[in-house]
Amino acid sequence: MVEYRDQNAPPGGPYQWGMVIDLDRCTGCEACVVACKAENNIRIAGEDEAAQGRAVYWIRIERYWEGEYPNAQLKFMPVLCQHCGNAPCEPVCPVYASYHTPDGLNAQVYNRCVGVRYCGNNCPYTVRYFNWFEPHWDEPLNEQLNPDVTVRSVGVMEKCTFCVQRIRGAQQTAQKEGRRVKDGEVTPACVQSCPTEALVFGDRNDPESRVSKLAESDRGFGLLEELGTKPAITYLKRIK
Amino acid sequence: MDLKRRDFLKVVGLGAAGSMLPGCGGETAKLIPYVLPDEEIVPGVANWYASVCRECEAGCGIIVRVMEGRARKIEGNPDHPLNRGKLCALGQASLQGLYNPDRIRGPLQRDGERGEGRFKPIPWEEAMSRWVSALQKHPGGAVLISRPVPGTLAGLFSTFMKEISGTVFFYEPSAERPLRAANRKSFGIDFLPDYDLANTTYLLSFGAPFLSHWLSPVHFGAAYGRMRQGRPEVRGRFVQVEPRLSLTAASADRWVPIRPGTEGLLAVAIGRLILEEGRTNLPRGDRSRFEKFYASFSIDRIANETGVAEEEIVRLAREFYTAASPLAIGGGIASEQTNGTDTLVAINALNLLVGNINRPGGIRFFRPSDFPASSAEVVGEQALLDLKGPSKKASRSVLMLYQANPLYTLPPSTQFRQVFEEADLVVSFSPFLDESTAMADLILPDHFFLESWGDHVTEGIAPAAGLAQPVVIPRYDTRPVGDLFLGAANRFGGGVKERLSWTDYRTMVREQWRDFFDRRQPGQPFEAAWVEALQKGGWWKPEGKPVSISQRGAPSAAEPARFEGSEKEFPFYFYPFPSMGLHYGQGANRPWLQELPDPMTTVVWGSWVEINPKTAQEYGLAERDLVRVISPYGEIEAPVVYFPGNPPDLISVPIGQGHRAYGRYAEGRGVNPLALLAPLIDAPSGALATGATRVRIERTGRKGRPVLVDQTGQGTRRHTEGGEGEA
Numbered sequence: 010m011v012e013y014r015d016q017n018a019p020p021g022g023p024y025q026w027g028m029v030i031d032l033d034r035c036t037g038c039e040a041c042v043v044a045c046k047a048e049n050n051i052r053i054a055g056e057d058e059a060a061q062g063r064a065v066y067w068i069r070i071e072r073y074w075e076g077e078y079p080n081a082q083l084k085f086m087p088v089l090c091q092h093c094g095n096a097p098c099e100p101v102c103p104v105y106a107s108y109h110t111p112d113g114l115n116a117q118v119y120n121r122c123v124g125v126r127y128c129g130n131n132c133p134y135t136v137r138y139f140n141w142f143e144p145h146w147d148e149p150l151n152e153q154l155n156p157d158v159t160v161r162s163v164g165v166m167e168k169c170t171f172c173v174q175r176i177r178g179a180q181q182t183a184q185k186e187g188r189r190v191k192d193g194e195v196t197p198a199c200v201q202s203c204p205t206e207a208l209v210f211g212d213r214n215d216p217e218s219r220v221s222k223l224a225e226s227d228r229g230f231g232l233l234e235e236l237g238t239k240p241a242i243t244y245l246k247r248i249k
Numbered sequence: 250m251d252l253k254r255r256d257f258l259k260v261v262g263l264g265a266a267g268s269m270l271p272g273c274g275g276e277t278a279k280l281i282p283y284v285l286p287d288e289e290i291v292p293g294v295a296n297w298y299a300s301v302c303r304e305c306e307a308g309c310g311i312i313v314r315v316m317e318g319r320a321r322k323i324e325g326n327p328d329h330p331l332n333r334g335k336l337c338a339l340g341q342a343s344l345q346g347l348y349n350p351d352r353i354r355g356p357l358q359r360d361g362e363r364g365e366g367r368f369k370p371i372p373w374e375e376a377m378s379r380w381v382s383a384l385q386k387h388p389g390g391a392v393l394i395s396r397p398v399p400g401t402l403a404g405l406f407s408t409f410m411k412e413i414s415g416t417v418f419f420y421e422p423s424a425e426r427p428l429r430a431a432n433r434k435s436f437g438i439d440f441l442p443d444y445d446l447a448n449t450t451y452l453l454s455f456g457a458p459f460l461s462h463w464l465s466p467v468h469f470g471a472a473y474g475r476m477r478q479g480r481p482e483v484r485g486r487f488v489q490v491e492p493r494l495s496l497t498a499a500s501a502d503r504w505v506p507i508r509p510g511t512e513g514l515l516a517v518a519i520g521r522l523i524l525e526e527g528r529t530n531l532p533r534g535d536r537s538r539f540e541k542f543y544a545s546f547s548i549d550r551i552a553n554e555t556g557v558a559e560e561e562i563v564r565l566a567r568e569f570y571t572a573a574s575p576l577a578i579g580g581g582i583a584s585e586q587t588n589g590t591d592t593l594v595a596i597n598a599l600n601l602l603v604g605n606i607n608r609p610g611g612i613r614f615f616r617p618s619d620f621p622a623s624s625a626e627v628v629g630e631q632a633l634l635d636l637k638g639p640s641k642k643a644s645r646s647v648l649m650l651y652q653a654n655p656l657y658t659l660p661p662s663t664q665f666r667q668v669f670e671e672a673d674l675v676v677s678f679s680p681f682l683d684e685s686t687a688m689a690d691l692i693l694p695d696h697f698f699l700e701s702w703g704d705h706v707t708e709g710i711a712p713a714a715g716l717a718q719p720v721v722i723p724r725y726d727t728r729p730v731g732d733l734f735l736g737a738a739n740r741f742g743g744g745v746k747e748r749l750s751w752t753d754y755r756t757m758v759r760e761q762w763r764d765f766f767d768r769r770q771p772g773q774p775f776e777a778a779w780v781e782a783l784q785k786g787g788w789w790k791p792e793g794k795p796v797s798i799s800q801r802g803a804p805s806a807a808e809p810a811r812f813e814g815s816e817k818e819f820p821f822y823f824y825p826f827p828s829m830g831l832h833y834g835q836g837a838n839r840p841w842l843q844e845l846p847d848p849m850t851t852v853v854w855g856s857w858v859e860i861n862p863k864t865a866q867e868y869g870l871a872e873r874d875l876v877r878v879i880s881p882y883g884e885i886e887a888p889v890v891y892f893p894g895n896p897p898d899l900i901s902v903p904i905g906q907g908h909r910a911y912g913r914y915a916e917g918r919g920v921n922p923l924a925l926l927a928p929l930i931d932a933p934s935g936a937l938a939t940g941a942t943r944v945r946i947e948r949t950g951r952k953g954r955p956v957l958v959d960q961t962g963q964g965t966r967r968h969t970e971g972g973e974g975e976a
């Protein structure tokens with residue numbers, strides 16, 4: 010029998026989940042965007058709501074035009090919740106719906122959220138999405154929904170969770186076997202699909218993990234890191 | 250044989266090891282779950298089944314997560330050599346094809362005039378009789394237009410049509426045809442090669458959209474990632490030459506704009522420089538043919554015609570021939586011209602000159618697996634247009650459609666509609682009511698691919714044959730198209746019945762695989778190999794042996810492309826390009842893809858016209874203004890989006906919207922830019938030259954409503970400041 014251990018205290022100390030996004034690999038193909046929608050039961054807004062700016066993407070590809078023809082350039086940057094170590098969205102939540110887990114996730118407790126949207130206001134990355142409408146799927150599109158993930162109702166704030174359902178699943182398996190989660194064992198949906206392997210996910214507390222090693226790259230930087238948000242996502246600069 | 254007996258695949262129950270499906274004559278077919286290494290399994294009661302994606306022609310291996318008999322999520326099959334666990338947006342969204350609310354739920358017959366789009370249900374038995382007796386009444390006059398189905402189904406279609414003296418066309422609206430034609434001229438090889446992007450050090454691409462929709466985008470995406478950051482010391486360089494800054498060009502180190510249709514000339518100039526500067530290792534015997542051809546071209550004249558400066562041409566040539574393993578590829582806008590094939594031959598010549606055939610980082614030829622697929626060739630638009638030519642093959646005949654939508658993908662100027670109008674009976678096997686199916690008299694709907702047996706031979710990349718099993722119980726009263734053709738063969742009797750004597754399509758697939766395994770590994774028990782193939786999602790070899798080429802064809806022509814419409818009256822080049830999410834329109838009925846922001850403009854749920862911002866301002870056009878785009882053949886109206894990656898004299902519009910049928914998410918949304926095209930063809934390949942029509946624009950004075958979801962990108966440029974570096 011393996012002795013029961015708290016999931017946040019695996020052998021060798023807690024996890025610290027993080028991601029590396031290599032901008033030199035990202036091609037803007039958006040496979041990650043659909044993979045995330047599929048995995049996390051993200052609602053379809055439709056044309057009218059999208060026109061009001063109410064479409065929801067937990068991960069989106071930002072694009073930046075620079076220069077003019079014939080020297081125009083376009084750059085892609087996948088942006089999702091940065092799971093800030095020092096998250097501006099957290100202290101402003103009056104009901105503690107937005108909080109930090111010991112393993113470094115910026116979690117959102119949907120059934121606690123009262124919809125004041127202070128968190129959305131305070132997030133410098135604008136990655137929080139408010140559910141202005143009750144989610145709706147034309148029958149039988151609802152049959153595809155992932156039973157591991159709740160459908161968020163109208164009036165709550167939602168955002169990327171680093172596919173927490175997959176993380177917890179892998180942690181439980183590891184825990185049962187009395188070991189740590191191995192590197193590469195948890196893969197969020199976006200990371201799994203990305204053809205170019207621009208996205209890498211793992212435990213920053215494991216110095217041997219791919220994510221830890223890549224984050225050491227001298228190409229690494231944090232998005233708006235001058236704000237002191239301490240993002241858990243390290244971007245690697247595109248090379249020109 | 251009574252089809253009802255073979256009305257298999259009905260729910261009885263779900264076993265823990267997979268769905269138990271009652272087969273024909275009481276035979277049960279047990280579905281075999283994909284075996285994931287333990288640590289990759291996401292807990293919950295989920296089974297994963299391996300199959301093959303059919304959303305584009307690449308045929309990536311997929312695994313489907315099935316819970317309580319419902320498909321919940323699709324991932325790439327980690328074992329499949331093509332995509333190695335990766336999957337694109339279309340593949341991810343195929344669940345929305347399976348669960349699409351507008352699927353055809355059973356056989357239908359026309360109710361009202363042809364093309365009115367009104368249908369009423371008809372029993373299967375009656376539908377089958379009508380179809381088969383129509384075929385019998387038109388001996389030799391039947392035509393089947395099918396999407397390419399490389400595998401058992403291609404064999405079935407070909408055999409059936411041959412036996413009833415009909416014709417089958419495997420048609421796909423893409424520029425693959427010029428590529429094949431060019432490879433035949435250059436290398437004497439018929440099948441598509443593999444471009445070893447992953448190991449190249451210098452990639453020179455002439456318009457090939459390999460990061461969005463060309464040949465096998467996921468395969469190339471993965472290879473691209475490795476080319477950039479997958480090797481310890483080398484970062485592959487990548488230069489894209491094309492008129493418009495495409496999604497693929499956005500990832501390039503350098504984008505070299507060029508005048509449309511002159512890409513082949515640029516390749517000629519580079520080739521000439523390689524020879525002149527003595528950097529070829531072409532065998533002496535071959536060299537003279539190349540020298541002879543290049544002799545009549547001068548670099549400064551080419552600089553003038555292409556709009557690429559002479560220094561840039563010299564730089565490209567030097568970069569190319571000094572690279573450790575250079576690779577030149579061509580496609581997309583470069584090949585979608587009236588001189589498309591010649592352009593690609595000129596690009597191939599660069600590879601021949603530096604001798605990178607069958608070398609790592611170069612072009613490699615792998616013979617497709619010897620799986621007994623039909624060798625049926627994919628045809629270009631010309632072959633379809635010949636149906637209404639003088640021979641009038643299709644008039645007063647039976648026209649059949651299998652997942653081909655020529656009334657959407659062929660411009661009205663080709664008058665292909667005639668073929669539908671003249672046919673005695675139009676039969677469609679499509680699961681969706683697309684534009685062409687809406688013109689049918691009889692609809693015998695196929696299962697969706699996730700409900701079907703099937704296989705898919707991969708061409709180019711190392712030999713592989715994917716195997717598909719139904720991962721869910723068919724939802725509606727649809728039937729596998731393979732069963733329909735076997736059933737028809739049976740009703741026909743005679744030769745066709747003899748050649749196609751299988752009781753059902755699943756058995757046919759299984760028998761093909763039995764033959765295949767018997768030949769490969771004689772004496773080994775089939776059952777174990779079959780189960781393993783189902784479990785793994787097919788059969789493949791880790792790495793094939795490249796086939797040597799028989800021929801080193803020098804380019805023979807570098808004619809400039811022809812354009813329809815005078816420059817004076819129609820001052821703009823026009824380029825309709827397959828949209829990232831909707832491709833050639835087939836993605837338009839998937840809400841996820843409709844709501845997927847176009848990566849370059851962030852537009853969702855509609856069409857837009859891309860114009861260089863300066864040009865737009867000259868015309869007094871602001872973003873979102875509704876503009877009329879007019880060609881000698883038609884006009885469309887769509888809102889303007891400023892596109893800094895367009896040359897001042899080029900207008901581009903994505904293909905994919907503008908459906909008149911195809912369900913609630915697609916219908917009546919945006920415009921189809923193919924409507925403007927002239928019926929111009931690249932003669933050697935028979936492919937439509939989609940880049941060959943000129944247009945003009947007119948203001949309408951009205952505002953459109955393109956939905957841009959770019960709420961955050963604008964004005965937050967500080968994001969990028971950390972994002973760029975020198976290296």
Ligand code: SF4
Pocket residue numbers: 089090091092093096097098099115131132133134135136137168238
């Ligand atoms: S990115 Fe925004 S939502 Fe995510 S933790 Fe940081 S502040 Fe909060």
Ligand code: SF4
Pocket residue numbers: 044045046048049067068089168169170171172173197198199200
């Ligand atoms: S980590 Fe999961 S939730 Fe976050 S963007 Fe990726 S797929 Fe979506």
Ligand code: SF4
Pocket residue numbers: 034035036037038039040041042070087202203204205206207208
């Ligand atoms: S899937 Fe990967 S390459 Fe494609 S947009 Fe997302 S991060 Fe970029």
